[in-house]
Amino acid sequence: MTKTEPTAEPADPKVLLSHHLKKLKLPTVLAEYEKQARQCAEAGVDHPRYLLRLVELELIERQRKMVERRVRAAKFPATKELASFDFKALPSLNKVLVTELARGEFITRRENIIALGPSGTGKTHLAIGLGLAACQRGMTVGFVTAASLVNQLTEARDEKRLLRLQSALAKFQLLIIDELGYVPLSQTGAELLFEVFSQRYERGSTLVTSNLPFEDWTSVFGSERLTGALLDRLTHHVHILEMNGDSYRLKQSKARRSA
Structure with missing residues (x-):
């Protein structure tokens, strides 16, 4: 009987998620997803609305930084x-x-x-x-x-x-x-x-x-x-x-x- 090799432990999903969000340049989603998940769970908010909240927060933060850059450049x-x-x-x-x-x-x-x-x-x-x-x-x-x-x-x-x-x-x-x-x-x-x-x-x-x-x-x-x-x-x-x-x-x- 051949000896079975132990299967590798799956990577921590939080670590992978953090890596992917950084690669995608979504820092606000990275910073907010856990807090928003808790708030949405407590309020009974469904998954599409949870994702919508995260995307809106990302857009708002990008808009704020864009304005800051333009004001500095002016x-x-x-x-x-x-x-x-x-x-x-x-x-x-x-x-x-x-x-x-x-x-x-x-x-x-x-x-x-x-x-x-x-x-x-x-x-x-x-x-x-x-x-x-x-x-x-x-x-x-x-x-x-x-x-x-x-x-x-x-x-x-x-x-x-x-x-x-x-x-x-x-x-x-x-x-x-x-x-x-x-x-x-x-x-x-x-x-x-x-x-x-x-x-x-x-x-x-x-x-x-x-x-x-x-x-x-x-x-x-x-x-x-x-x-x-x-x-x-x-x-x-x-x-x-x-x-x-x-x-x-x-x-x-x-x-x-x-x-």
Whole structure:
């Protein structure tokens, strides 16, 4: 009689499940399946609904991480939600339009936004809020001040990597250029910035904030011809947000002094 070899013990199903879920890159299912199984058993939930719970948890977590990645990539200077914006302090601002823009359909249509108003009226807050709303809807966003962008473009040109930077800027579905008009541009800087606007024309949305009315933009770009060509592209498909009012920062400073 031949001797029978002992059969190998089956691997622990928990170990195999953990291995397979890691391979499939389902970390939330791995972390939640036991807890959800207990809760579903206690509540008498059937297997399809148990699986549905796990899949929904995985999707929610992936969505959260995706938004986090897009917010980090945008390089916002701060996190400012539209919900915290004080619309009552700025009666000139069209709240209904801002709420509509937060849905992100203007980005799908490749339209632009220009927020105009004096310093301290919340233009940057509004721009960040709209940018965050776009990130939450899965869109790619970039944030940069006009002065910083011109410096980056100039350095890239000098280091012979301008095309790479221009290509990266063109890929953003929404590019926010903050504080246009605070610093006059050199001829080279103005031309490089104009090229960014030109490359995005009808290809991507651009949001610009400025403390200057359009008729004063020539003082920034130094050329009526260049300014006219820029405004022609930027205002072709545009939503203009009038933000005329007293400075938030000045109000807060006065309130602190009074206190």
